[in-house]
Amino acid sequence: MKVSKAQSAENRQGILDAAARLYREHGLTGVGVADITRDAGLTHGGLYRHFENKDALVREACARAFDWTITPLDGMQKDMGSGEAGLAARVTSYLSPQHRDHPGEGCPAAALAVDAARAGGELSEVFAQGIERNIERFARVLEGLDQGEPSAEGRARAMNILATMVGGLALARATAAGRPALSDEILATLREHLIAGSKAP
Numbered sequence: 001m002k003v004s005k006a007q008s009a010e011n012r013q014g015i016l017d018a019a020a021r022l023y024r025e026h027g028l029t030g031v032g033v034a035d036i037t038r039d040a041g042l043t044h045g046g047l048y049r050h051f052e053n054k055d056a057l058v059r060e061a062c063a064r065a066f067d068w069t070i071t072p073l074d075g076m077q078k079d080m081g082s083g084e085a086g087l088a089a090r091v092t093s094y095l096s097p098q099h100r101d102h103p104g105e106g107c108p109a110a111a112l113a114v115d116a117a118r119a120g121g122e123l124s125e126v127f128a129q130g131i132e133r134n135i136e137r138f139a140r141v142l143e144g145l146d147q148g149e150p151s152a153e154g155r156a157r158a159m160n161i162l163a164t165m166v167g168g169l170a171l172a173r174a175t176a177a178g179r180p181a182l183s184d185e186i187l188a189t190l191r192e193h194l195i196a197g198s199k200a201p
Contacts, residue, residue, distance in 0.1 A: 012050040014040040019061035024111035025104035065108035066130030083144045088195045095191045110169040
């Protein structure tokens with residue numbers, strides 16, 4: 001039976017959504033094509049009608065994962081504001097046990113940065129583009145800008161905060177099974193440090 005263009009586009013979207021989530025949950029080497037197509041409700045062979053090869057799927061799925069933004073995972077309202085209040089809300093959401101425990105629904109940088117570094121080449125470029133967008137968006141939030149370019153100082157501050165949050169989340173995930181109290185302490189300490197730092201004169 002021939003599949004309509006609309007159904008084909010929907011199938012492709014389903015594969016990308018499944019891959020973006022599963023890669024964040026299990027890493028790039030921890031997920032096979034069969035896992036992705038099964039999760040998307042399709043057959044294994046159907047994947048190659050939509051993607052040239054697995055590397056192409058990985059690149060597109062990682063790019064899709066960067067559509068994720070620093071928004072609450074616990075049902076709080078999505079509009080978290082800008083400036084210092086917006087920063088505090090985003091830090092609290094990002095460095096939360098919920099985000100730590102659900103990598104498939106969260107930040108691709110914390111979940112896949114090491115995989116991307118090892119892969120290099122075109123995947124590194126996909127990550128560079130996603131991280132650049134996140135820095136720009138976050139810098140605009142910090143400076144209360146709806147549009148336009150953030151200042152050099154705002155960009156540097158956004159990089160500093162994002163790197164601290166990504167690194168902290170990665171450490172919290174790495175220690176969660178072995179030492180849950182340490183994992184919680186990392187999250188709490190960085191939340192307090194970043195929010196207090198935002199209030200400093």
